[in-house]
Amino acid sequence: MHLVVTRQEVMRIVISFSYTDHSNKQKQASGLTMIQPSSSQKRKPSQLPQAVMVNTSVENFTREVPKMAHEWEFKLDVFQKQAILHLEKKHNVFVSAHTSAGKTVVAEYAVALSLEHGTKAIYTSPIKTLSNQKYWDFKNIFGREHVGLQTGDIQLNEKASCVIMTTEILRSKLYDQDLSDLEWVIIDEVQYIGDKVRGVVWEEVLIMLPDTVKLVLLSATFSNTMEFANWIVKIKKQSVYVICTAKRPVPLHHYIYTGTQNITENQLFEIVDESKRFNNENYRRAWAAYENQKRAGLRNVKQRNQYLPFVTMVLYQLDYLPALVFTFAKAKCRDTALTLLGADLTSRKEKSEIAVFLNNSLKSLTESDKKLFQIIQLKEMLMMGIAYHHSGVLPLLKEIVEHLFQKGLVKVLFATETFASGVNMPARTVIFDSINEKYDRVKRRTVNSAEYIQMAGRAGRRGKDDHGFSIILCGDRIPNDSILRSFQQGKACPVESQFYLKDSMILNLLHRAKFRIQDILKQSFAEYCRDLSRETELLALKHRLNDIKPAPCGLCEEDLEQYYYTYKKINSLRPYLQNYDTCLRKDIADSRPNVIVIC
Template sequence: MPDEVRDFAALYPYRLDDYQISACRELAAGAGVLVAAPTGAGKTVVGEFAVHLAVETGRKCFYTTPIKALSNQKYHDLVERYGNERVGLLTGDTSVNSEAQIVVMTTEVLRNMIYASSPTLNNLGYVVMDEVHYLADKFRGAVWEEVILSLSESVQIVALSATVSNVEDFGDWLRTVRGHYAVVVSERRPVPLFQQVLVGRKLIDLFEGVAPTAQELPSDRAAKVNHELLRVSKSEATRVRDDSRNPRGRSGRGKQGGGGRGSGQYGGATHPRFAGRPTSRGEVAIVLDRADLLPAIYFIFSRIGCDSAVRQVADAGITLTTRSEARLLGEIADRHTSSLKEADLEALEYERFRDALMAGVAAHHAGQLPAFKAIVEEGFTSGALKLVFATETLALGINMPARTVVLEKLVKYNGEAHVDITPGEYTQLTGRAGRRGIDVEGHAVVLWQAGMDPRAVAGLASRRTYPLRSSFAPTYNMAVNLMATMGPVRSRELLEQSFAQFQTDKSVVKASRVERGLQADLTAAREAIDCHLGDAMEYALLRDEISGLEAASSKARKAEAADAVAESITMLMPGDIVHVPRQGWSVVLRVGQKQQRGGEPWVQTISADHTVLKLQPHDLRGPLVGVGRVRVPRDFSMRDRKSRRALLTSMSDKIEQTDPEIPDTTIPTDDDVARRIADLRRQLKAHPVHECPDREQHAVEAARIIRLEREARRLEAQTTGRANSLAVQFDRVCAVLSDLGYLDGDDLTDAGRMLRRIYNELDLVAAECVRRDVFADLDPAQLAAVLSTLVYESRPSRDAVHPRMPDATSERAQSELRAVWREVGQLERSHKRDRGREPDIGFAEAAWRWSSGQDLAKVLATTGMAAGDFVRWVRQVIDLAGQLATAVGPGDLRRTCHAAADSMRRGVVAADMSED
């Protein structure tokens, strides 16, 4: 073992694992290292060795993470070892000792440094990329690849990843773009994991046979399901059949239907009853306490569910802490909230939170104030906090290992539907169980659900399928930065070196193999077709062209109609009166867009019979055209019949006054196509093969040849397109930028240089709004409201919420912003680019109220927003305001941006700037 590795290993109270020592040796030898290991296996030790080497050799080390909370946690760990003088922190809104030898930062900060050629990069020797599997993240993943591709070759990169099934592919790519690179993989947990199911109040092992060990993989074990669980499942099924034959009561009332929302192989919410009632959360806490399985993380895929669970346990009078532990938790809570005002604490229901915390119970989710999450994290790490009800976000990097992990359900809501969790998600969640150096074993406990199949649960617990897929794609900001720093040729080369292109190129090889097989089939098929009357292929091609034109004409009409419908929906506003087929005159309640980038727009309407519909383009035959408008009250509620009746009365009055005609939304046919089809039919009848008695048999053979030729052309085009797919996307991005004046040939204009400083999903829309003076004449609070529409994304909700801009001035500016978004979207469509997501006004009022100086209690009460969400979105508005201030240069807008940011950086937002 090299001396530096031996010296470093001596700093730890336990013996390092073989994979950790192997990775450290490679790093000491000058290689970059990719480490892939399960959650809790100690990957960060290798990252800490990079820090150790930097200190020993007098070079810098940057430790990057995907989220601020993880950056903060790592910063405190390194300060404890190396002291405040040597360690810095950069997370966008926090800057501490930024020129230190060791700097912890979010990956976006490092990317921005590289683009700006920051002098802070001087003497950089090592970069640690913690949780590098985040490069699969849809919106943030591209940053990882930008950094990996752009860092100097002299920098050694330590990439730390969860276990992924295609780790060798990722390692091959890293070797391709970074040179000497070692891949170190460990699939073994340092603490063995027991898999159990809680049925009622009884814990039952999921597997029979030998207990797991740290040296054994789940896939090594014959996943033999415990017969006791199979008997429970069989007994439940028998009872279901009996209940279906003998419904309760003469009318059958009380009989429950099977399946329903979330019912799948892991069970669901609505399913025939099973033996005994479901185990309550309070009972689970008692079972875990008596079995000595605390502390535990109890995953519930719902923020409301987490908060409700804490109340249920607290209201049951359950206490899991000793007096000294309760006292410690109280002190931790008071320390983290010492800078908050009494009024704010009251608005946040702090005393209720603190009482439950001291009893050993708390929640942890994104809707919490960052200070509250920090309290929970510190309390849990101390060992005093015993039970944390958490959403899955806790599993993403935060170091909060537990003795036990509980999964209440194996089904979650993904924003559109209830789906089974994947093996990768199961592994990530249960990976928190088992504290190294504290527990001799970890426990994963699944609560029995009606309809659960134990074999499916066993399969979930035994599989390791988590492929890493690149999400890298050029953006407008990326394009101008690459063009500024590298020029067009080097920029394309960089894109072609990305992991996304690397994965694509592998698929091209497979496509080429298929294409060779198709050519052999074609040769044989051409030899088989022959007609004594004429050219059978010529005849078949006429028939094929007719079919193609008819299909294309129909498809074109549908596509044109779909585009027109989609465009009409984006033009609507709440209060517009439209005519909905089969429903009649209706009022628009909400307009939105599906969450995914470029997702379809949708509109929610209410008709005269109180029917509420959520319509998407495929639900409509033609555009929706507004023929008038009524006012939708700010406090309108769909659940209130009086409110609905009043709104629909206003619509009826408006229609009676104006007597509008039902809009004609039919799409005209293409006369040229119709004439071409008629001409081809005449040629077909005149063709000699038309009289052949075997023409249909010839047609079958010819159709096969046409199909094979078409497939061969498709594969060839696909292969050619994939071979430079990212370069093509980059060219399309540059075409949009050129049309709008951000690029002049290969050079950046002043507008392009401004765009370099704007890092936002709607970066181009923001830049265009600056150029068109959309933000001019706004005061700081109004600017905050308008900027919020560029960062905020509403959470899916069943309740109709009708957000408004706070005043006429901001509403006018936001309407101009939407017009810019539509114009940019039309240009993107013409260049075959996905349109950016729709601006969302859902946070505008909250941003305006907070920037105007209103109290936290009033803002939260008015908007109904969770405190953690509120703080997070405020910070994003502050961040965008800061970006614009830097981008636009001296002038009134810069002053207004600074004023808006300063007005929002107060109270709970300022107090928590370093917590999240």
């Protein structure tokens, strides 16, 4: 038995089906035919990893952490308590706070937790000076047997529970060592990820660290904290808790100094006060004083001995010592310090204390080593309370200078900018020899706001000073007011990725690491920022598209959508209809050979 259906009936069935199918889709989209799941089918969705800006109260801190892994003699700040609460929950923490605000407390608590849990912690720093300082600090806190040190020069107690190292050392370990027993990695000065030459090392470390490791990220100058935290979330598939504080423990005042080696009186002008208000009147007065000196020909003479009257007649008289002077060249650092040999800034008691420490520190050297020019030179300067510090200074002498500066026995220290990278050695006053001579391995330029904040943040000793002072010396020109406004008001620059493939990285990935080159590239901060930029652009285009109003059309508003779905269904069935028509004509032709079928 065969069922005969005409073409008109087929078309009517198709159209009816199309309308029914489309109306069902509309009902499902509007929720009319949604089937509610039973109570046994309901599941609570798991919380996805995310970057969280922490602003929770710490009123119940003692109840939530009844027994701390480590105690301090001083009262903890709010941001420190917030970080400790999340460390107790084994969360990743990113702390952004001003220099000398107390970020080291967070690092110390993570180390204390690892000792309590019987696991290991690694503390990384960008420079050897900071690594050395943290080694001595942590050794005094946790004990010699629990703390180790690894730098390019020194290897001490490498199997300790907490090992302090430079970031490059940790990168090398990740390529060829198993770090399965590692619980915490503390990355200090994480803003170095934006360094043009070394920043790629920080990205390698963060990408290759095992997912079981918890991160403690510390930074003083980081404006795009949430963007960076979201990248960590993406590559680690874990939440990151961001804790930021804009509060300075010691208020900071910003000055410019227009004095010369012959003129010192009334040449110090406060430009920005502790409330970050820019003083236009004082800036105009400073500009006028500088221009008057130029017209008088006083600025045409090279200022060979500017620091001697500045230190003795300004800083010493105003009680602004000890002072840390930043210069951007090692040779200038030493030469400028030598111009102060005519100033004696230490008392008889302080000289005695310096002499005893020098003798004890240098007694292990041979007689020939003690006669080295640098040792003789620095010994003479230290007795007067003056010193210099840069990468060209002998390691032993650098440690001596750092120790005496911490004790307050060095009154004026000339140093390069690396001294500001996390080293906890604040002074009452920070002085900038110039802000226009920063060399970034490509060219000389003006320091940016992040660099200024990092260095000026060393001004003001917590618990010793009520105020800190930052002074810019006017050399060949007075700083433009727009530049002063940009970085003296404390606005850090966004940190950008400097990721690039190096030959050594490719070889290590090919022969030793468990990662593929493609994986490292896809997970880099640079790639994340590019993807984020594309998403932002796409979202903007979608918003523009939504803002476009459709042209009025009565026909389209009524049945255009129904027509679209009907036509789409008919078009999909067209081959079947054509096949049916061909078969029907063939059957007729076979049964009636004398009949011509015309369609």
